[in-house]
Amino acid sequence: DQQVKQNSPSLSVQEGRISILNCDYTNSMFDYFLWYKKYPAEGPTFLISISSIKDKNEDGRFTVFLNKSAKHLSLHIVPSQPGDSAVYFCAASPPFGNEKLTFGTGTRLTIIP
Amino acid sequence: NAGVTQTPKFRVLKTGQSMTLLCAQDMNHEYMYWYRQDPGMGLRLIHYSVGEGTTAKGEVPDGYNVSRLKKQNFLLGLESAAPSQTSVYFCASSKNRGGETQYFGPGTRLLVL
Numbered sequence: 001d002q003q004v005k006q007n008s009p010s011l012s013v014q015e016g017r018i019s020i021l022n023c024d025y026t027n028s029m030f031d032y033f034l035w036y037k038k039y040p041a042e043g044p045t046f047l048i049s050i051s052s053i054k055d056k057n058e059d060g061r062f063t064v065f066l067n068k069s070a071k072h073l074s075l076h077i078v079p080s081q082p083g084d085s086a087v088y089f090c091a092a093s094p095p096f097g098n099e100k101l102t103f104g105t106g107t108r109l110t111i112i113p
Numbered sequence: 114n115a116g117v118t119q120t121p122k123f124r125v126l127k128t129g130q131s132m133t134l135l136c137a138q139d140m141n142h143e144y145m146y147w148y149r150q151d152p153g154m155g156l157r158l159i160h161y162s163v164g165e166g167t168t169a170k171g172e173v174p175d176g177y178n179v180s181r182l183k184k185q186n187f188l189l190g191l192e193s194a195a196p197s198q199t200s201v202y203f204c205a206s207s208k209n210r211g212g213e214t215q216y217f218g219p220g221t222r223l224l225v226l
Contacts, residue, residue, distance in 0.1 A: 009153070034214065043117070043203050043217030044156070089155060093210075100171065101215060103148075105155035 003027045004092050006104035014112050019077040021107050023090035026071065030092040034101070035064060035075050038087045047088070048075070077109075085111045115139055117218035119204050125224045126194045134189040134221050136204030144207045145187040146171075146215065147179060149200040156203065162187055194225045 005024045013019045023033075031052040036044035050057040050064045050073070057064050063076045077084055087108045091101040117138045126132055136145065147159040158171030162181040176198060178190045187206075191198060201222050205215040 004155075006155075036217075041220070043205075043219050045217065046214045049214065100146075100158055100161065103156040105153060 002105070003030075004090060004102050004104040006088075006090060006107050008107050009105070010108040010110070012110045012112055013080045015082060016079045019075075019080045019084065019109055019111070021075040021077075021088050021090075021109065023073045023075075023104055024071060025073075025092050027092070027094070027102075028071065029094045030102075031095050032093040033064070033066060033073050034091045034093075035062075036089045036091060036103075038089065038106070044089060080109075080111045082111050082113055085109060117204055117206055117216050119202075119218035119221050121221060122219070123222045123224075125226065126191075127226055128195060130194050131190070131192050132194065132223075133191075134202055134204075134223075136187045136189070136206075136218060137185055138187075138204075138206040138216070139185065140206060140208070140216065141184070142206035142208050142216075143184075144210070144215075145181065146205040146207075147177070147187065147189045148203045148205065149173065150203060150220075151200050159189065159202075194223075196225045199223060199225045 034049040035047040037047045038044040048062050066073045087106045089106045090104045120135045146161040148156040157173050160179040162168050165184040168179045180188045201220050203220050204218040207215045
């Protein structure tokens with residue numbers, strides 16, 4: 001039972017354009033969402049997060065949008081740069097007291113120079 | 114400040130052999146986790162610990178054991194390795210509850226023949 005889904009295994013975007021990565025979840029109890037970025041042969045690194053009390057969070061070129069009614073979040077990268085080429089995982093957590101994150105299967109983003 | 118380190122980086126085992134993967138963190142984090150990453154499966158939680166001396170099962174615990182004798186170390190053991198345990202293993206830690214940002218190690222690539 002995949003509670004966090006990333007339906008696009010891969011995405012290619014031209015340098016300078018916007019990259020949009022999508023994530024859907026099924027558990028309505030999730031209230032905190034994170035995006036991680038992973039380069040080959042390295043561990044995932046935290047990128048950006050959003051609480052369910054917000055619908056948008058921005059950090060430089062990265063913006064995460066949350067649509068609770070649709071149980072959908074997206075990560076926007078503007079403008080996309082070659083260094084953004086990586087695998088992106090979304091993750092979700094229920095309210096306080098639960099110790100675990102549930103990860104999606106990842107989307108491989110390739111930025112074309 | 115090394116963050117989260119993992120040893121070894123790579124290992125080849127024969128079916129039935131045993132081994133221990135070591136994770137160490139120098140951030141004084143309470144929570145530690147072991148994940149495995151397989152193609153198309155994302156990151157799946159094997160076991161986790163909410164503090165020194167405690168451990169709990171995650172999503173895919175079968176065939177693995179863990180110990181957290183010291184706060185900074187989290188060991189993952191394979192008593193009798195199977196080819197299905199061929200994977201990349203990541204350790205992570207977080208300061209407070211698991212829903213917050215987790216910091217990952219660089220990974221251990223394990224091949225079981």
